[in-house]
Amino acid sequence: MQVTELQKKLFAAAKSEAPSDRVPYAFEKRIMARIAALPKPDAWALWGGALWRGAAACVALTLVVAAFALVLPEQTAANDAEHTLALSMDPAVESSNELQ
Amino acid sequence: MVAFRFLEPGAFDILAAMERTDPELIAAVLAGDESSFEPLVAKYQSRVFATARRYARREDEVEDIVQEVFIKAFQKLPGFRGEAPFEHWLMRLALRTCYDFLRVHQRNREMNFTDITHEESDWLEKFRQEPSSAREDAAAARMLIQRLLDQLSPENRLVIVLLEIEDRSVKEIARITGWSIPLVKVRAFRARAQMRKLLEKLAHEKYV
Numbered sequence: 683m684q685v686t687e688l689q690k691k692l693f694a695a696a697k698s699e700a701p702s703d704r705v706p707y708a709f710e711k712r713i714m715a716r717i718a719a720l721p722k723p724d725a726w727a728l729w730g731g732a733l734w735r736g737a738a739a740c741v742a743l744t745l746v747v748a749a750f751a752l753v754l755p756e757q758t759a760a761n762d763a764e765h766t767l768a769l770s771m772d773p774a775v776e777s778s779n780e781l782q
Numbered sequence: 783m784v785a786f787r788f789l790e791p792g793a794f795d796i797l798a799a800m801e802r803t804d805p806e807l808i809a810a811v812l813a814g815d816e817s818s819f820e821p822l823v824a825k826y827q828s829r830v831f832a833t834a835r836r837y838a839r840r841e842d843e844v845e846d847i848v849q850e851v852f853i854k855a856f857q858k859l860p861g862f863r864g865e866a867p868f869e870h871w872l873m874r875l876a877l878r879t880c881y882d883f884l885r886v887h888q889r890n891r892e893m894n895f896t897d898i899t900h901e902e903s904d905w906l907e908k909f910r911q912e913p914s915s916a917r918e919d920a921a922a923a924r925m926l927i928q929r930l931l932d933q934l935s936p937e938n939r940l941v942i943v944l945l946e947i948e949d950r951s952v953k954e955i956a957r958i959t960g961w962s963i964p965l966v967k968v969r970a971f972r973a974r975a976q977m978r979k980l981l982e983k984l985a986h987e988k989y990v
Contacts, residue, residue, distance in 0.1 A: 713849060
């Protein structure tokens with residue numbers, strides 16, 4: 683059987699009759715009834731949802747920072763800064779500087 | 783005026799609203815007047831029904847698709863920017879809904895042509911003996927192509943319908959589906975290959 687020819691014939695068959703555009707009676711009324719029954723967006727619910735999402739993000743951030751504080755070694759940048767500042771006031775260091 | 787007596791109550795409102803342009807109706811809907819959406823539904827529902835009937839056979843499925851298209855259109859209307867006509871936007875939405883329908887209802891049936899009807903079988907036999915004698919407008923041929931389309935994967939079916947049956951260009955298909963032009967070409971190649979494979983199988987099962 684000539685498959686290519688058959689394919690052409692079948693495509694032509696599909697083109698020969700466009701699908702019906704018949705619409706059931708009062709279909710638009712049915713659509714409008716469905717639309718009227720759709721839940722309406724509530725501004726307070728949207729605002730509440732946004733707040734909850736914001737709160738969740740804050741809690742997550744707090745937990746991450748807390749985890750870092752527990753896991754990381756004590757020698758942090760803040761400690762380094764404190765140590766450097768304290769060093770200038772250390773009398774032992776001051777006296778060694780004077781000797782030099 | 784006599785003809786208007788047969789119209790149901792409220793029909794005059796719809797007729798009056800239908801005189802308003804699409805942008806006017808859309809603006810009214812967006813301003814909170816839901817009822818202005820009804821003339822839009824009334825105006826375009828026949829086109830959406832015709833599109834849905836290309837992809838679904840059962841009438842209840844067709845109605846579900848059309849209903850979903852208009853509900854989606856209503857919900858997404860704030861996102862309609864008005865750059866293209868409303869009709870184009872709606873038909874794109876309709877096609878995507880049909881494609882989603884095909885994906886959800888994908889019947890991964892093993893190809894089997896033993897259940898073709900007597901009329902389809904006769905048409906094939908006629909074609910085998912003398913291809914020109916098998917009429918293209920025969921109902922059996924239409925049933926046969928429908929049967930073949932049902933066997934294609936959703937993307938292949940979409941491409942075949944748009945490219946081969948509706949005679950749309952690759953560029954147009956890319957615009958409607960949101961696929962890139964090379965992707966449409968690749969899918970068209972695969973769709974034709976799957977179609978050919980199905981036809982070969984049909985010929986083999988029937989005559990070998």
